Amino acid sequence: MNFKKELAEILAGLLDGEKTAAELELLIEKPKNASHGDLAFPCFTLAKIKRKAPNVIAQELSEKIQSPTIEKVEVVGAYLNIFLSKKLVSEQVVGQIMQQKGAFGQQEFGQGGNVTIDMSSPNIAKPFSMGHLRSTVIGNAIALIVEKCGYKPIKINHLGDWGTQFGKLITAYKLWGDENKVKANPIKELLTLYVRFHEEAESNPSLEDEGRAWFKRLEDGDQEALSLWQWFRDESLKEFARIYDLMNVEFDSFNGEAFYNDKMDRVVKLLEEKGLLVESDSAMVVELTEEELPPCLIKKSDGATLYATRDLAAALYRKENYDFVKSLYVVGHEQSLHFKQLIAVLKKMGYDWAEKMVHIPFGMMLKDGKKMSTRKGKVVLLEEVLNESIEMARHNIEEKNPTLANKDEVAKQVGVGAVIFHDLKNNRMNDIEFSLEEMLRFEGETGPYVQYTFARACSILRKANWQADAAQQTFNTSWEKEWKVVSFLLEFPNAIKRACENFDPSLVAKYIVDLAQVFNKYYAEVRILEESEEQQARLALVYSVTEVLKEGLRLLGIQAPQEM
Ligand code: ARG
Numbered sequence: 001m002n003f004k005k006e007l008a009e010i011l012a013g014l015l016d017g018e019k020t021a022a023e024l025e026l027l028i029e030k031p032k033n034a035s036h037g038d039l040a041f042p043c044f045t046l047a048k049i050k051r052k053a054p055n056v057i058a059q060e061l062s063e064k065i066q067s068p069t070i071e072k073v074e075v076v077g078a079y080l081n082i083f084l085s086k087k088l089v090s091e092q093v094v095g096q097i098m099q100q101k102g103a104f105g106q107q108e109f110g111q112g113g114n115v116t117i118d119m120s121s122p123n124i125a126k127p128f129s130m131g132h133l134r135s136t137v138i139g140n141a142i143a144l145i146v147e148k149c150g151y152k153p154i155k156i157n158h159l160g161d162w163g164t165q166f167g168k169l170i171t172a173y174k175l176w177g178d179e180n181k182v183k184a185n186p187i188k189e190l191l192t193l194y195v196r197f198h199e200e201a202e203s204n205p206s207l208e209d210e211g212r213a214w215f216k217r218l219e220d221g222d223q224e225a226l227s228l229w230q231w232f233r234d235e236s237l238k239e240f241a242r243i244y245d246l247m248n249v250e251f252d253s254f255n256g257e258a259f260y261n262d263k264m265d266r267v268v269k270l271l272e273e274k275g276l277l278v279e280s281d282s283a284m285v286v287e288l289t290e291e292e293l294p295p296c297l298i299k300k301s302d303g304a305t306l307y308a309t310r311d312l313a314a315a316l317y318r319k320e321n322y323d324f325v326k327s328l329y330v331v332g333h334e335q336s337l338h339f340k341q342l343i344a345v346l347k348k349m350g351y352d353w354a355e356k357m358v359h360i361p362f363g364m365m366l367k368d369g370k371k372m373s374t375r376k377g378k379v380v381l382l383e384e385v386l387n388e389s390i391e392m393a394r395h396n397i398e399e400k401n402p403t404l405a406n407k408d409e410v411a412k413q414v415g416v417g418a419v420i421f422h423d424l425k426n427n428r429m430n431d432i433e434f435s436l437e438e439m440l441r442f443e444g445e446t447g448p449y450v451q452y453t454f455a456r457a458c459s460i461l462r463k464a465n466w467q468a469d470a471a472q473q474t475f476n477t478s479w480e481k482e483w484k485v486v487s488f489l490l491e492f493p494n495a496i497k498r499a500c501e502n503f504d505p506s507l508v509a510k511y512i513v514d515l516a517q518v519f520n521k522y523y524a525e526v527r528i529l530e531e532s533e534e535q536q537a538r539l540a541l542v543y544s545v546t547e548v549l550k551e552g553l554r555l556l557g558i559q560a561p562q563e564m
Helices: 003-014 021-027 044-050 054-064 086-103 130-148 165-176 179-184 186-203 206-219 223-247 257-273 307-322 333-348 352-356 382-400 407-424 447-463 483-489 492-501 506-525 535-556
Strands: 039-042 070-076 079-084 114-118 152-156 277-280 283-286 296-299 326-330 357-360 365-367
Touching: 003 021, 003 039, 003 054, 021 039, 044 054, 054 070, 054 079, 079 086, 086 483, 086 535, 114 130, 114 307, 130 152, 130 223, 130 326, 130 357, 130 365, 130 382, 130 407, 130 492, 130 535, 165 186, 165 206, 165 223, 179 186, 186 206, 186 223, 206 223, 223 382, 223 407, 257 277, 257 296, 257 307, 296 307, 296 333, 307 326, 307 333, 326 352, 333 352, 333 357, 352 357, 382 407, 407 447, 407 506, 407 535, 447 506, 447 535, 483 506, 483 535, 492 506, 492 535, 506 535
Parallel strands: 114 152, 114 326, 326 357
Antiparallel strands: 039 079, 070 079, 277 283, 283 296
């Protein structure tokens, strides 16, 4: 049901092998203006090859094109404007959605290949930041989208659960900590201890030495240090779990930085064997001069290993365990250099598969134009943000639909969906301004707008008592008024494919907002619930829209309540 592809094949058949169908498909455009048809083919490239005027080629081709799905072909200058047969195409698309339901748009080009997705990856004993929220939301949507394209996603939470900060934290806890306080409010309490450590260390530098000593004990496997570390980790994870639960995100692995403690010696040894490790300022580094990058730090003078060393070990581990066809890292653009170095070092080590690693960067979350910081006292606790959004959604529902049955559940779906959609609707590289009012609007490009459109379409079907499995499949209409909506529906698989190829969920977000808008316009113009010859077709169309909106939202990690 890919009409671009079909047209490309027809054109290829009419040519003398100058271009393949696949090449021609790339030239086919989708006109912005409906009066230029549903598809357009510019003849400039062919004109060059055939040494004929482009308008002559267009004319010649137009006379030969024949297909039941094509209603007419118009020549405008060098362009072939193709008009699809509205009846045939509409009935094919709607029929297919009625049959496939949510599976519509499923593709198999991923061929079951494993795609590891390094995502979320917050730091233990620190609040979950807006950057981690973005990584979670974008990573989760990418996982769902690649799965829809036939890949097997593996979601890995590369927790920041190791490092010198744990030495400081243990020191602070031993000096001023209170077990019950930590249990009651782990992240907040641990952060308070951490902040106090830094404040007091300014006037008492011996604290720093003590912090280093505790970290050394931790690295050496000291029981007391390890059990405190384990406890901080467990408590932090419990708190993160509440956030993941609210957002409906699950992971396949929580192997964080600590997991690679015993896997780094091998990396260092491999680097040595390959002659890549050199000393610089009493540290061991890999030079990346040819790559025009600063050297990659592998081992500090005191023997401590670094972030990059762990990521090298992690990359090897993932290759060996998952044999990925792609390995993605959804991490803010501040870390671009780190990932460039990581990939460059692996290539130097002779691993071709480093080509399959992709850093997927994203912009910052801003509040009043400034970065939302988690430092010092100025913490924006994500859980509070999500809960506030849910509260506001509940308030809206209370006003609009006071008798709704499961208000709590719907408020959660709308409140969380609003935050997710707001994040995903823009190209991920853009910085985004955080505004609950904006996110929760029922009009414009928002999650609630799409959810509301879905709920409204569901209510039409309920009122008409229409069910897909019982519905007739022969329709008595020309599909003229419906055509705009249909032409959007048939774009869904393509929007998914492009989102997958570009690792850009915003293409799906934009697609469903556009579909919602086109549908609302149709709904305002056509009296669907009035009995008419066309009614069965119209209801089938409404149903198709509900399935695609719901599936589009699902691919972003957002739920679709039937009523709101
Ligand atoms: N924990 C890190 C941070 O908060 C992000 C880790 C990203 N993943 C990785 N494999 N380096 O900055």
